[in-house]
Amino acid sequence: MLHGHGDDAYLYTQPIKANFSTNIWYGGRSEALKTFIQASWDKIHAYPEPAAESLCDLIAQDLDIGTDQVLACNGATEAFYLIAQAFHSKTSTIMIPTFAEYEDACNVNRHQLKFHNWADLKGTTLFSEGLVWLCNPNNPDGRVVEKAFLKSLLKNNIKSTFVVDEAYIDFTDAISSAIDLIDKHPNLILVKSLTKNFSIPGLRLGYLIANRAMVQNIRFFKPPWTVNSIAIEAGKYILQRKESFLPPVKQYKSDQKEFSEKLAQIPGLKIWSSKTSYFLIELEKSNASELKKLLISEFGLLIRDASNFRGLSNQFIRVATLSEDKNQLLIDALTQWSKSNS
Template sequence: MLHGHGDDGYQYKQPIVANFSSNVWFGGKLEHLKQHLFSNWEKIHSYPEAAAESLVDALASELDVNKHQIIATNGATEAFYLIAQCFSGLKSTIIIPTFSEYEDACKVNKHKLYFINWTELNSTTLFEEGLVWICNPNNPSGNILGLNDLENLLNCNSKSIFVIDEAYIDFTDEIGSSIDLVDKYQNLILVKSLTKNFAIPGLRLGYLISNKTLVQNIQFYKAPWTVNSLAIEAGKFLLANKIDFVPPVNYYKSEAKKFKENLKKISGLRIHPSKTSFFLVELEKSSALELKKFLISNFGILIRDASNFRGLTSSYFRIATQTKEKNQLLIDALTEWSKLNL
C-alpha cells in the first residue's frame, strides 16, 4: 500500500498545526542527532556497508544476542517483505485490524491468506501451518498480547512461524519485548523499528531478530545497501544515547488517560480502550473521512482515517496523544464538529 497510511499531511496545501495521524513519538532531542549526522556527512560519498554490519554489531551488543541473529533493514517494512518472500507461497494468518503491509507483502509473494480478529485471539488459538503475523502492541488498536500468552501460542503451534512486530513496544509499560523467547523457540521472528520510538521515520531504520537458521534463510533475499550511511550512523548514535531519546512512558500514559477522559465528554464519539498512547475512536454518525476533511480545512489538524484497516468500518479513526496544548486543540475542534452533527 503506497498510500493510505497515517501522516499524509504532505498531500494537503495548508500547514498542519497538529498531527494526530502518526503514532511516532513527537518528542526527543533530535538536535543532537542532527549535529551527529552532519559530522558524518562525508560518508554519503561512499557506498554504505552492504548489510549495515557496524549497526548490526551495535544492536547485538545492546540486545545481548549473536550478530548472526540480526538483519538490519530499511524500516520494519523491508523486514516484512523479506520474510514474506522467504516463505513465498505458504499460508499466512494475520491478526486484524492491523498494519496493512503484512497483507501486502504476503499478497506480492502469493501467500494463502487467513484473518483472525484480535477479539478471537487467545493463548490456545490453533493456526494452520505457515506464518502468523501479530503486531504487539497492535497498530491501530493498542491491544497487547501478554508474553505468557505468546509463549503458549508458540508451544501450541510449533509448526507455525510467528512474526511479532514490536515497533510500538516502547509505547506501553504493560508488556516488555519477547526477545528472551528467541533462543528458546525456533518458530519466532521479531521485527523491531528504530523509527517510531526515536522519531526518525524519514530515515527508514529497522531490524529483525530470530534464530541463526531463519536469519540465514531470510538474508538470502536481502538486497545490499538498503540501509544508507546516514541511517547506519543515526542508529548507532541513538543506541549509544538511548536514554535521551526514548518516549517517556509514564508521561504518555498520564496524558493519554486525561486526553481520553476529555474526549469521552464529547457527544458522538466512542473511545476504544488501548494499552498505548494511540487509540481508536468510533463515530456514531458520519464517516472518519468527512471528519478528517473538516479538521484539515477548518483547524489544520490531521487524524488517521482508519477505515482502510481490514476489520474496521468507515466510522473509525486513530489518534495519538500529543502535547497538552495540541490535545486541547483537537478536543475543541471535535467539540465543534459534534455541535454541527447533533
C-alpha cells in the same frame, strides 16, 4: 504500499497545526542528532556497509544476542517484505485489525491469506502451517499480548512461524519485549523499529531478530546497501544514548489517559481502550473520511482515517497523543463539530 499509510501529511498544501495521524514519538526530535548527522555528511560519498554490519554488531551487543541473529533493514517494512519473500507462496494468517503492510507483503509474494480477529485470539488458538502476523502492541487499537500468552501460542503451534511486530513496544508499560523467547522458540521472528520510538521515520531504520538459521534464510533475499550510511551512523548514535531518546512511557500514558477522558466527554465519540499512546475513536454520527476532511480544512488538524484497516468500518479514526496544547486543539475542534451535528 497497496492499502495506504496513516501519515499522509505530504498530500496537503495548507499548514498542519497538529498531526494526530502518526504514531511517532512527538517529543523525540533531537538537535544533537541533527548536528551529528550533519557532521556525518561525508559518509554519503562512499558506499555504505552492505548489510549495516557495524549497526548489527551494536544491536546484538545491546540485546545480548549473536550478531548473526540480527538483520538490519530499511525500516521495519523491509523486514516484512523479506520475511514474506522467504516464505513465498505459503499460508499467512493475519490478526486483524492491524497494519496493512503485512497483507501487502504477503500478496506480493503470493501467500494464501487467512484473517483472524483479535477478539477471538486465545492462547490455545491453533493456526495453519506458515506465518502468523501479530503486532504487539497492536496498531491501530493499542491492545497487547502478554509474554505468557505468546509462549502458549508458540508452544501450541510449533509448525507455524510467528512474526511479532514490536514497533510500538516502547510506547507501553503493559508488556516487555519477547527477545528472551528467541532462543527457546525457533518459530519466532521479532521485528523492531528504530523510527517510531526515536522519531526518525524519514531515515527508514529497523531490524529483525530470530534464530541463526532463520536469519540466514531471510538474509538470502536481502539486496545489499538497503540501509544507507547516514541511517547506519544515526542508528549507532541513538543506540549508544537510547535512554535519552526513548519516550517517557509513564508520563506519555498519563497524558493519553487525560486526553482520551476529555474526548470521551464529547457526544458522538466512543473511545476504545488502549495500552499505548494512540487509540481508536468510533464515530456515532459521521464517517471517518468526512471528519478527516473537515478537521484538515477548517482547523488544520490531521487525524488517521482508520477505515482502511481490515476489520474496521468507515466510522473509525485513530489519534495519537501529542503535547497538551495540541491535544486541546483537537478537543476544541471535535467539541465544535459535535455541536454542529447535534
